[in-house]
Amino acid sequence: xxxxxxxxxxxxxxxxxxxxxxxxxxxxxxxxxxxxxxxxxxxxxxxxxxxxxxxxxxxxxxxxxxxxxxxxxxxxxxxxxxxxxxxxxxxxxxxxxxxxxxxxxxxxxxxxxxxxxxxxxxxxxxxxxxxxxxxxxxxxxxxxxxxxxxxxxxxxxxxxxxxxxxxxxxxxxxxxxxxxxxxxxxxxxxxxxxxxxxxxxxxxxxxxxxxxxxxxxxxxxxxxxxxxxxxxxxxxxxxxxxxxxxxxxxxxxxxxxxxxxxxxxxxxxxxxxxxxxxxxxxxxxxxxxxxxxxxxxxxxxxxxxx
Amino acid sequence: xxxxxxxxxxxxxxxxxxxxxxxxxxxxxxxxxxxxxxxxxxxxxxxxxxxxxxxxxxxxxxxxxxxxxxxxxxxxxxxxxxxxxxxxxxxxxxxxxxxxxxxxxxxxxxxxxxxxxxxxxxxxxxxxxxxxxxxxxxxxxxxxxxxxxxxxxxxxxxxxxxxxxxxxxxxxxxxxxxxxxxxxxxxxxxxxxxxxxxxxxxxxxxxxxxxxxxxxxxxxxxxxxxxxxxxxxxxxxxxxxxxxxxxxxxxxxxxxxxxxxxxxxxxxxxxxxxxxxxxxxxxxxxxxxxxxxxxxxxxxxxxxxxxxxxxxxxxxxxxxxxxxxxxxxxxxxxxxxxxxxxxxxxxxxxxxxxxxxxxxxxxxxxxxxxx
Numbered sequence: 001x002x003x004x005x006x007x008x009x010x011x012x013x014x015x016x017x018x019x020x021x022x023x024x025x026x027x028x029x030x031x032x033x034x035x036x037x038x039x040x041x042x043x044x045x046x047x048x049x050x051x052x053x054x055x056x057x058x059x060x061x062x063x064x065x066x067x068x069x070x071x072x073x074x075x076x077x078x079x080x081x082x083x084x085x086x087x088x089x090x091x092x093x094x095x096x097x098x099x100x101x102x103x104x105x106x107x108x109x110x111x112x113x114x115x116x117x118x119x120x121x122x123x124x125x126x127x128x129x130x131x132x133x134x135x136x137x138x139x140x141x142x143x144x145x146x147x148x149x150x151x152x153x154x155x156x157x158x159x160x161x162x163x164x165x166x167x168x169x170x171x172x173x174x175x176x177x178x179x180x181x182x183x184x185x186x187x188x189x190x191x192x193x194x195x196x197x198x199x200x201x202x203x204x205x206x207x208x209x210x211x212x213x214x215x216x217x218x219x220x221x222x223x224x225x226x227x228x229x230x231x232x233x234x235x236x237x238x239x240x241x242x243x244x245x246x247x248x249x250x251x252x253x254x255x256x257x258x259x260x261x262x263x264x265x266x267x268x269x270x271x272x273x274x275x276x277x278x279x280x281x282x283x284x285x286x287x288x289x290x291x292x293x294x295x296x297x298x299x300x301x302x303x304x305x306x
Numbered sequence: 307x308x309x310x311x312x313x314x315x316x317x318x319x320x321x322x323x324x325x326x327x328x329x330x331x332x333x334x335x336x337x338x339x340x341x342x343x344x345x346x347x348x349x350x351x352x353x354x355x356x357x358x359x360x361x362x363x364x365x366x367x368x369x370x371x372x373x374x375x376x377x378x379x380x381x382x383x384x385x386x387x388x389x390x391x392x393x394x395x396x397x398x399x400x401x402x403x404x405x406x407x408x409x410x411x412x413x414x415x416x417x418x419x420x421x422x423x424x425x426x427x428x429x430x431x432x433x434x435x436x437x438x439x440x441x442x443x444x445x446x447x448x449x450x451x452x453x454x455x456x457x458x459x460x461x462x463x464x465x466x467x468x469x470x471x472x473x474x475x476x477x478x479x480x481x482x483x484x485x486x487x488x489x490x491x492x493x494x495x496x497x498x499x500x501x502x503x504x505x506x507x508x509x510x511x512x513x514x515x516x517x518x519x520x521x522x523x524x525x526x527x528x529x530x531x532x533x534x535x536x537x538x539x540x541x542x543x544x545x546x547x548x549x550x551x552x553x554x555x556x557x558x559x560x561x562x563x564x565x566x567x568x569x570x571x572x573x574x575x576x577x578x579x580x581x582x583x584x585x586x587x588x589x590x591x592x593x594x595x596x597x598x599x600x601x602x603x604x605x606x607x608x609x610x611x612x613x614x615x616x617x618x619x620x621x622x623x624x625x626x627x628x629x630x631x632x633x634x635x636x637x638x639x640x641x642x643x644x645x646x647x648x649x650x651x652x653x654x655x656x657x658x659x660x661x662x663x664x665x666x667x668x669x670x671x672x673x674x675x676x677x
Contacts, residue, residue, distance in 0.1 A: 051618050051639065077581060079384070089384040089585035093619030096579050100622040112581065116382075221392055226382035226411075259386055259615045262353035263393055270400060 002133060004109065005070035006032045007062035010055060010091065011078060013181035017154045019074060022147035026135060031070050033062040036188035040065055045287050047101045054255040054286050055182045056090050056097070058189065063098050063106060072109040072132075073098075077125075080116035085229035088260050164209035166244045174246040175202040175305075178234050179253035180261075183285075190253055191291050193283075193298070197251070200302055207237040214240055220271070231264050238268050242276040249279040249305040251298070256286035279305060307406075307427050308333060309375045310368020312361040315525040316450040317550050319481055319490060320443035326485045327439030329431055335367040337478065338528035342367050347642055349397050355386060356529055356611035356641050357522040362394055369403045375427055376405055379412040384585030385616055412557075442487040444554065449494045451551040453477075454534075456501045458546070461538030463506040471535060473500045513660050514602075516545040518594040519609040520617055521587055523640060524548040530609055531646050533638075533653070537607075540657050545603060547594070548587070571597060578623040588616030592623050599631035604660045606633055607653075612641035634660065 004023045006012060016032075023030050033040070036058055044061030066073055075098055078091045090097065095110040109129060112121040123141070130140040175197050177184050184190050184206060197204045207215065215236025217223060222231065234252075241247050250272065254261040265282060272278045281301040283294065308331045311321050318334060325332045335342060342363035349366075350359045365376055376398075381388040391409030398405055408423050421428075428436060453474075461470040477497040484490055515537060517524045524530065525548050534544045560567050572582075575593030583589070591608065598606050608624070610617035624635045636656045638649065 049618065049621055051612070051621070079581065079583060084382070086382065086384050089588060089615040089619055092384055092581060092584040093579060093588065093616075093622075096581075097619055097622045100578075100626055104626075110580070221396065225392075227389065228384075257353055257613045259353065259355070259613045262351045262613070263386060263389055266351040266354075266393060267396065270396060 002028045002072065003070040004028045004030050005063075005066035005073040006030055007059055007066060007073065007075070008033045008035065009059035009062045009186070010094070010182050011076055013185045015076075015151065018147050018151035019076070021150045022144055023074070025143045025146060026133065026140065028133070031066065033065045036061070036186050041188070041287060049101075051257070052097075053090070053258050054189065055180065055186075056094075057287065058186070059094070060098060060101055063102060067102070067106050072107050074109045074111075077110050077112045079112070079114035079121075081113070081229040083116055084226045085232055086116065086226070087229055158208075159211070162209065163211075164205050166240075167246065172201070172203045172246070173248045173306075174205060174241075174244060175248055175251060175302075176205045176237070176241045177251050177253065178207060178238060180230055180255075180258075181206075181208070183253050183255060189255075189285065191285070191289075191294050193251070193253060196295070196298065197302075202248075202302075205241070207233045210237050210240050220267070228260050228264075230260055234264050235267055238272065242272065242278055247278060249281060249301065251301070252280060252282045254282060254284050256284055307331070307375045308373040309377060309427060310335070310365060310371075310373035311377070312364040313337060313526065313528060314522060314550065315527060316454060317447075317525075319450045319494075320446040320550075322481075322485075323446045323487050323490055324439040324443035327442055327487060328428070328436045330427060333368040333371045333373040334482070335364040337482075339363070339367075343642060349401065351393075353613050354393075355614050357520075357526075358386070358390055358394075359642060360526070360529055361390065362397065365394065365398065366401075366403075369398065369405055374405055376407045377424060377427070378407070378409050380409045381412045383583070387586065446487065446490060446494075447551045447554060449491065451549045453494055453498055453501070454549070456498060458534060458538060458544050460501055460504050460506060461535070462512040462541050462543045463508075463510050465505045465507050467539060469504045470501060470538070473497055473504075510541075512541055512543040513604045513657060513664065514543045514545065515605045515607055515657075515660070516594065516598040516603050517548065517607055517609060518591045518598070519548075519587075519607075520591075520611060520614050521548045521553065523609045523611050523614075525550065529611070529640060531640075531644075531649050533607070533609065536650065536653060537657070540654065542657055545598070574600075578626065579619075584616050584619050586614070586616035588620040591617060591620040592627070595624065595627050595633065595635060596631060599627070599633035603633070604664060605656065606635040607656070608635055608637045610637075610639060612639050634663070 006016065006019060020030055040061035041058050043064045044057035044059065047060045047064065048057045063073055075095045077095055078087045080086045095108050098106065099108055109132065110125060111129065112125045114121050126140050126144055127137050130137040177194055177197065184193065194204050216232055218239040219232045219236035220239055222235065238250060241250060252265060254265065268280060272280050283297060285294065309325065310333045313335060322334065343360050345366055346359045346363035350362055378391045380391040391407065395407035398407065406426065410420060410423060457470050457474055464470055477493060480493055481490060484493055517533065524546055527534065534546065537544050556569055571590040571593030573593065574596045575589035577596065578592050579589050595606050608621070621637060628635055638652065
């Protein structure tokens with residue numbers, strides 16, 4: 001049986017249900033790398049150029065961890081995620097980056113995703129996968145379709161269980177945490193940010209808890225335009241949270257030198273306080289960040305918002 | 307309505323021709339001004355790339371000096387360039403400038419839409435004049451870039467150092483005071499003639515280096531510390547096909563003609579990158595490195611602004627290109643904090659290494675021949 005490795009970084013936090021279902025239904029066994037830790041990060045830092053951002057470095061660490069225990073490492077190539085919603089250039093070049101930085105020691109399985117311009121790329125790469133794994137193309141295609149519908153069903157289930165209600169009567173103060181999913185849900189990179197906030201008796205919401213359509217409507221000033229997928233998610237949820245009177249402040253977690261965040265946060269900073277009087281804490285982390293300094297900033301912010 | 311525009315290398319010459327011919331009033335920011343950039347840095351996001359900041363600086367100068375219309379190109383895709391317009395409009399608005407900021411989607415250009423968007427600018431102007439202005443401007447782009455090409459050739463070979471630079475700087479000061487296509491054309495031809503008359507060292511075989519990387523950083527001397535001039539005066543012949551004329555050929559003229567022509571650097575880059583688009587000029591950078599090696603150049607200098615995302619992806623391929631094609635590549639990253647002295651030191655060291663490499667290969671060849 002062929003084993004496929006899923007590195008626990010970047011796309012994993014958004015779409016792991018989709019890819020896990022896809023490969024298990026194809027009859028492969030799926031191995032996920034362990035949660036990020038110091039070793040994984042150090043390996044990532046070792047293999048990447050200095051300018052690369054932290055999540056991409058960590059992703060390299062995960063691939064390195066899986067290198068010898070699986071047959072293929074699965075790295076999808078997202079160019080766009082929906083119509084008019086693009087990804088960061090590093091996602092587009094991720095399989096190439098990993099192959100070059102790890103000196104061609106890994107076998108990479110890639111599936112291209114580009115629904116905005118070339119949806120056919122996905123089918124071409126599925127065909128390549130079917131040849132590589134020795135499974136019939138129609139079978140691969142059907143499995144993929146099933147996995148996609150499974151993914152959507154899962155999203156709806158999660159949504160129904162734990163949906164965010166604006167101005168709920170529950171008087172607990174709300175601090176939303178914003179940031180790329182691979183930053184805020186990775187407990188090592190985010191230094192347990194969500195747990196820390198919950199321990200201080202705040203209820204924490206993330207962009208995941210808001211309905212996709214609402215986010216697109218509120219994503220000032222890009223409603224109906226072309227932007228990054230992440231930009232729509234974050235801008236949309238930031239301006240949705242402003243309508244909630246329980247929200248005391250926003251926390252934005254960003255890796256050092258993130259090009260996408262540079263633009264997104266600027267739009268937030270310019271409007272959140274001047275228009276809605278909601279404070280924003282921007283926490284920037286990289287591989288040298290110490291937890292004590294991080295905690296101090298967070299505590300000071302929580303004390304000021306009360 | 308008064309319009310203002312940002313600088314990018316020689317780009318201001320054709321823009322000037324266009325606006326003069328069409329009879330549109332404009333404010334032109336000064337060339338290569340560090341002061342403008344500083345003002346923009348204050349108002350820009352910290353991690354925005356350097357082109358964003360210099361372009362914003364040029365806009366602020368224009369608006370301070372009476373302009374109230376900005377025409378800018380954006381687009382779709384992964385690179386941040388596509389979204390410059392929205393953020394810059396936002397920043398200028400918060401600085402209380404009254405400005406009409408029109409951002410055209412360059413990837414999806416339709417003639418009717420363009421005419422509709424720039425209506426306030428061209429109201430009452432004759433369409434014929436505007437069309438003539440556009441055609442003249444495109445011709446000027448090619449002529450101005452060709453002048454640069456000549457300069458690159460003579461600069462490293464001239465016997466009395468500094469002659470080419472003197473001709474060019476005279477040309478630039480004169481162009482800024484001249485109006486009209488005919489006069490500017492005469493100036494360009496004059497400068498070209500002057501460059502051709504410079505005495506050259508015929509037997510000199512210069513080190514050949516190509517510039518690759520982010521287009522704005524390679525084409526705009528204001529942010530790359532005039533790297534072409536510096537290298538040229540060290541006796542290095544520079545190859546740089548990242549210019550506005552090249553861009554127009556690739557993205558407009560090749561689309562207009564019915565025959566599909568291949569983009570050479572993109573084709574070459576596919577060898578290492580398994581997709582067609584990683585945003586910006588990422589794949590072109592990889593392709594240009596390979597083409598430089600195939601054209602037997604001595605080295606490659608890769609320039610990009612700090613945090614430029616597509617170039618970081620491209621940079622990963624360099625180790626493999628260097629070992630496979632045997633061409634040395636040096637990466638230079640620029641931002642507003644880059645010091646000029648350290649920059650020169652690195653250029654000098656790189657050129658020294660290339661010279662040594664060439665000397666060793668010549669010696670090795672002599673040794674093997676004598677056997």
